[in-house]
Amino acid sequence: MSYIIKGDTGEWEVVIGLEVHAQVISKAKLFSGASADFGAEPNMQVSFIDAGMPGMLPVINAHCVQQAVRTGLGLKAKINKRSIFARKNYFYADMPQGYQISQYDMPIVGEGILVLDMPDGSTRSIGIERLHLEQDAGKSVHDMHATKSFIDLNRSGVALMEIVSKPDLRSPEEAGLYLKKLRSILRYLGTCDGNMEEGSMRCDANVSVRPVGSTELRTRCEIKNVNSVRFVMQAIEHEAMRHVDVWESGGKIDQETRLYDSNKNETRAMRSKEMAHDYRYFPDPDLLPLEFDDAFIAGITSTLPELPDDKKARFMKDHGLSAYDAGVLVAEQENALYFEEAAQGVDAKLANNWVSTNLFGLLNARGIPITESPISAKNLGRLLQLISDNTLSSRMAKDVFETMAETGKDADAIVAEQGLKQITDTGAIDTAIDQIMAENADKVEQYRSGKVQLMGWFVGQVMKATQGKANPGVCSELLKKKLES
């Protein structure tokens, strides 16, 4: 599925690296005790430190350090037992200290790997360059007054993890898969809620193009702060096309920062390299180097959950699911947990069909998450058991499923209420068949003279006669015997 842009002069491929800012799940901010909750009234969650008051000093929040290490472990990355906080200096009205405390040449997490699950069931490994901790800035609001801007410092000092990929991505689709997979891992780990709408996950995309077959890295542009997976993909697609047009018309791409306008689906230059800030990074003298030992890392390792890649492999091995099916199920931890509970004691493929098709269909139709599903995993599991032991035909099961979705009742109760027991008693089915054959001698004749497609019609008639309670397998077996005797 290689992504090739066909230009006038030849074929081009796109080279993409992503920088994701993921807000750390933490009660308090990175260097102050203030609350990091989303949605408070403006400036209600601001400590003197967050406001950059004179003489105020940062103190590292140990929980945020644990969260960063946890994320690094989830990305199978090198954990740096010694890292340094550095100041990134620039002026902005919503950055009270006049610098952002970040990490520069010694981040807390080094190189790692993220595995993409491709639609064809194959996988592709994307390199992680680094992960570092940094504080968020506040928010400037420019549309509340004709001449003034308003500043909200609630977010000032909130802990972010900047996760930087290597330039290993080759298509907008891969970029989308990367973001979804990263979000999945972060949610499994409980280190970021991955909510792009609320801004707790934001993405900058570095994009360049090169002729297919070339290994050079041409000048890249950085598209800042794109806030949905779809927009990231669109922005990259647009930006790559723009590069090809520029190169092919004999022009040159300037290294610059660009903004994506999702309304117009275009990127616009924000500032050029010449206009770029000189951030004057240097180690923050208010903070000691961040140091921890192997025991600290081991303590975090021991609490890691089974992550999507491992879970997928296990689903394929233990349950015999295809890579694609397993990939869909493990993408969200809640889905995987639901599946595992529902699939207990029944055929996994049957369970997968019901979860991935019927249940996901229901949830999508209602626009609700699986955690709010009207049918609990336990109840669906019971329904699957009733199918497996032939109590219910799959048609009856679908009806029961609908009722479960409407009422939230369990399968046994519905079966009992509606008397929905499948007929496997051959005597009752025999009687029905005999009557149908007697009433439709012409069809019997046609069947016997070779029109075997009529079997379906006969089954239908038997089901009709038994109000759908006949076991279709038993039914066709008996029909065949009688029609061909």
Added chain:
Amino acid sequence: MTNLTALTIATARDKLAKKEFTAVELTQAHLAAMDRHKHLNAFIAMTPDVAVARAKESDARLASGKSGALEGIPLGIKDLFCTEGVQTTAGSHILEGFVPPYESTVTQKLRDAGSVMLGKLNLDEFAMGSSNLTSFFGAVKSPWKAKTRSDDLVPGGSSGGSAAAVSGYLAMGATGTDTGGSIRQPASFCGIVGVKPTYGRCSRWGVVAFASSLDQPGPMTRTVRDAAIMLKVMCGHDPKDSTSAPMAVPDFEAVLGQGVKGLRIGIPKEYRPDGLNTEVAALWDCGIQWMKDAGATIVDISLPHTKTALPTYYIVAPAEASSNLARYDGVRFGQRVEGKSLDEMYSKTRAAGFGTEVKRRILIGTYVLSAGYYDAYYLKAQKVRALIARDFTEAFEKVDAILTPTAPTPAFGVNDPQDDPVAMYLNDVFTVPASLAGIPGASVPAGLNSDGLPLGLQVLTKRWDEETMFRVCQVLEDAAQFPFLKVTP
């Protein structure tokens, strides 16, 4: 009841306990002295109401027998320490009118110990200076006068208001902060004791930052014992300052009187450059003799990277300052000059709010951190800093303390031409190395030059060994019999 201001902290402490006078009386004596000596300009803000109220509280505690270590002792607070509800300016126009809603850890400790704040002391703007001439609130004049000239002298800096107030009997003690010599050099100029503790001994929380890796609060007093009493209250681990060390606080006062017998005192040859002021050199020799007389062994040592200390300091300190002072942007507190855009507001606010020396250091700091210059300046300076620290580490394998002059000259005139900033920076040539190494240092008044002006001697010890430093200081103090100023009515 006369001359309450002439008492030492130690004596006043005992007399207050014996109810010979009240804390209110002691405070009012100082408030009266402050009033009489307004011309010194030692205070940016006097806080008589706060002082009397706290003195009354002290008297109540003294009466109930629940007094703290500094109960009823009137102190001046350098205006770099944030004080809750009391304007804190750092000597800068840009912070004029800023009233912090919080109290620095050090001043909180002093309050908790029962001391009485008399007011906020003048200083060089953002503690950048060695003369107190850079204060937006005007120069401080030293209470000392030379025999041969009648003009006003500088008290040194940056803790110039502190030094002038303590030497002029306006306060029994004062807080100072020392980044490259800002406690020790003014102590030397004004003939008082100034102690810069080990970096990390006192919390920096709530102290307006100049250069975070160097700034360290400390006491300024007229006697070594008083400094020991004050320091014990001021220091201790503070979880709010990540660079504050989780070290136990020794009873510094308890080591006084132990003498220096058997101690090895290092004399670094690099502190005697060609052309060193002869009277400074002579006083140093005198100090060496006092040490010998008291039973110490004198050891000639070398601190080979000494000459690199000043240029190193003038890269590291401005670099940190350029970043630390970025928050004074007119957005949230202090002065603001409106502009047509955010950038214009920044430029106008900072142009109007900062003085020349502060601007010079912000520019130097911005330059040395810039892309393409970082490695050549800041990174190299950090490497040299490590070498300077190593010099001391190696020296302290051979000696217990180091004795040097505090400053290369006595005080100079307020109106002397100051057209060469580098000449001014040379004031700190003997104090800066210890700052870069993070080791403790103290200046003790050791004598007067031929013109009648104070000269100090500096005692340095290894990290966390203030106790040895105090022992040496007291022997110097005893031997020097320093002729303090007379208390003037």
